[in-house]
Amino acid sequence: MSLVTADNLSKAYAKGELKVEALKNLNFEIEPASFVSFVGPSGSGKTTLLNLIGCLDKPTSGVLTVDDTDVSGLNTRMAAAFRGRKIGFIFQDFNLIPVLTVYENVGYPLLMVRNTPSPERKRRILTLLEAVGMAEKKNKYPDQISGGQKQRVAVARALVTNPKLVLADEPTANLDHKTAYMVIDIMKKMKNELGTTFIFSTHDQKIVGEAEIIYPLEDGELTKGRG
Amino acid sequence: MLNIFKIAVRNLMRYKRRTLLTASLVAIGVVFVLVFISVSGSFKNMMIGQITDSFLGHIQIHKKGYVASIDSLPLTMNLGQKAFEKVEKAINEIPDIEAYSKRIKFGGMFSNFVETTNVRLNGVYPEDEVKTVPLFLSRVKEGGKDIKPGEILVPELLAKGMKVKVGDTVVVIATNKDGSVNGKQFQVGGILESVTGPGGRDGYIHIEDAMEILRMDTMEISEIAIRLRDFDELHSAFDRLRDKLSNELNKQGGPAFEVHTWEKLSPFYNIARMIDIMTFFVKLMLIAIVLISIMNVMVMAVYERIREIGTIAAIGTLPGKIVAMFLIEGFSLGFFGVVIGNILGVAVISVLSVAKLTFNFGRQKGLLLSPSINLQDILVISIIVITISVIASLQPAYKASRMNPIDALRHV
Ligand SMILES: Nc1ncnc2c1ncn2[C@@H]1O[C@H](COP(=O)(O)OP(=O)(O)O)[C@@H](O)[C@H]1O
C-alpha cells in the first residue's frame, strides 16, 4: 500500500483575473520508507506540491491520499492534528524557535503537539540529538549555532515524534555544498534507521543525485519518473 | 502548562525594554489606584467614624415621621414607655448591637441672665451615650469629661456668643408638650466642640434634668442611637432591626417606628458616595491603561512572530494551543506589572502612613490620616488587572491561531 497517492492532482491559484495553474494533473505513488525528491527550477510547483502533501493547502481537483486519508476532506483543525500525528517538516530557513534551546526545539513537538510524558520525551530528544550529532550543543540557542547545525536540529525535530512522512522543501538551499550533502546524508541515515519516508524538493542538480527516486517537475507537470 | 509559561516568559524577555516599559506602565497604574484607594478610603472611614462616633451613632430609631420634622424637635413625637419597651426588646434580640443610648431632644431658651438665645438640647444617660458614641467625651474642650445632673455641656459657638465659661450659672427655659413653660438653672459643666452634621451643635444635659424641665412623669424618648460591634454589619443589622420593628403599627395602622442608618441622617454620606464614584473611575482608568498597553504589545508580538507562528502551526500545534500561548504571554506581562505595582504601592502607602498626613474636616483640625490597604483590595485590583491583560491578548491570540501556515511561513 502506498503512503502517498496523487490521482490527477491539480492546483490552480487565482491571481486577480489571471489563473495560474501551478500543478497540472499529477499522478504518482510514493511507497513507505522511500527517499524521494521532486526536482525542478524555481516556479515549477515544488512548494505547491509539498504544501498539498503536507495538508497545508487543498488541491483544486483530483485526489490526494496520505496514509489512507483523503486529505482534501480535512478541515483546518483536523489538518493540523493530522500533521502533528503523521508528518514532520523541515524548512528551507530552518525555522527553529529562537527562544528555545536546541534541546527544547527538538522537544517542542512532543510537548506542544503530542503531550508526551516527560521521561519518554527526554529519551526521544536525546536519541535524536545523538543521531544527528547535535547532542553536545543541546543547551545552545539557535543563534549560537551554524546553518548546517540548525538544519540538523530541524531534522531531529521533524523526526522526534516518529512520523511516517517527513517533508522538506528545499532543505539545502541555504547551505553550502558540503553541509548540504551532510544534511542529506543524515536524512538518508535516519530513513534507513527508522523507516521514515522522506520527500524533499530541490532545484540543485548535484543534490538530486542523492535521492533514490526522482520526480522532475516542470511548469507544474511531471516530465518523467525515475525509480 | 508550566512549559507554556516558560515559553511565554522567554518571549517576553526577548524584548526586555518593551516588556519592562509595559509592565512599568501597568505597575504605575496599580500603584496609583492602590494609593488612591487607601488614602480616599482612610479619609472616608475617618469621616464616617468622626460622624458616627462623636454624636450620630450607627443607627437611630425614632417615632415614625420624627426625622422629617427634626428641625422643630417636636415633643409630641416622642416614644412613650410602652413603645420604648418594644424597641428595647428588638434591640436586645440583635447581638450585633453593642450599645444604645436614649435621648430626649428638645428646643428651649438659653439665658446667661444678660442675654437670651435659642438652644437645642439632648438629655442623655452619660454612660449609655459614651458607650454609643465613644468619641463624645473627646469633644468636651473645657470642663469635666462627664454630664453630671445639674450641669450642661454648652456648644462652643453658643458659649462664645453668650460669653459663658465653665462654672457659670445659666438658665434653660422650655415649653413642654402641653404648652406650659418651665425653667431650670444649670452650671456650665463643659464646652462642647462642634461637629459637621445635624445635631452637631446641640448642648447636652442629664436625661433626668430634661425630664424635670419638660415635666415628664414617665420618660418619653425622642431618639435611640445605636452602636454596632462591627460597622461592616451595618446593613444586615439595620435590616433585622427594621424587620422586627416594621410589624409594630400605630393607632392609624401605619408603622409606629422609623429606623435610619447614619447614611440617611448625615449629609456626609453623599461625600462618601462621591469618593466611591471617584474610586470607580480611577479603577476604570487603570483598566483602560492595562487594556491599551497590553493589547499594543501583544499585537506587536504576534506581528513580529508571524513566521514562528507559521512554523508551529505547520508542525501541528492546534489553534487552541496557539491561543493559549499568547494569552499566557499577556497574562504573564500583566502579572509581572501587578507584582511590581503591589510592591511599590504597599511601599508608598507605608511611607504615607509613617509621614502622618493630617487634614481638617469642618471645624475639626489636624485629623490624622492613616492610609492603609487591605489584602482584599490588593487581590481585587490584581485580579482585575490580570483579567484585563488576558482579555487584551484575546484578539491578537485569536488572530495568531487563525493564520494560514503557508502565508505565515512566506512572511518576511
Ligand atoms: N499563493 C500563490 N498565489 C498565486 N500564485 C502562486 C502562489 N503560490 C505559488 N504560485 C505560483 O505557482 C507556481 C508554482 O510556484 P511554487 O510552487 O512556489 O514553485 P517552486 O516552489 O517550485 O518555486 C508559480 O508560478 C508561482 O508564481
Ligand SMILES: [Mg+2]
Ligand atoms: Mg519553492
